[in-house]
Amino acid sequence: MSTEAGLKNTVLVAVGVIENAAGDIFICRRGESQHQAFKWEFPGGKVEAGESVPQALARELAEETGIRVASCQPFMRIEHDYGDKQVILDIRKVTAFDGEAHGREGQPSRWVPIPELHRYDFPAANAPIVAKLQAQAED
């Protein structure tokens, strides 16, 4: 979505923080040919023309993890400039879903306890997501 921030090369990204009954979070590793290659991520992807964020999230999570989203809530929104690319991450917490989450495109994936999330190498934009999850887990 290049119009939203008034910048060229800006993309709106629907991102899912998928939480299971144990309170663990599902993460995947990005591939070598992708922007932010080999970083760990919360699955998701670009919002396409005519899609809402929840629609894009449902589509991307079905494609990338095989789950069907049953319930999601807004979690936070982050704008970040990588220099070569500007992203707006619209992050949703996915608290109910059907199916077994897995790396459906062959990407490495795992369930991680929230207190261990900071050990993973995420894109720079993700630092506030990990911080908020860990702060909430301490409550």
Ligand SMILES: Nc1nc2c([nH]c(=O)n2[C@H]2C[C@H](O)[C@@H](COP(=O)(O)OP(=O)(O)OP(=O)(O)O)O2)c(=O)[nH]1
């Ligand atoms: N999915 C996801 N993307 C993230 C995260 N953090 C972060 O900076 N990003 C950035 C990396 C990319 O520049 C952008 C996501 O776009 P993408 O290229 O993965 O989009 P997509 O899944 O539609 O992939 P593609 O069809 O273009 O291959 O957002 C994150 O936690 N999850």
Ligand SMILES: [Mg+2]
């Ligand atoms: Mg993606």
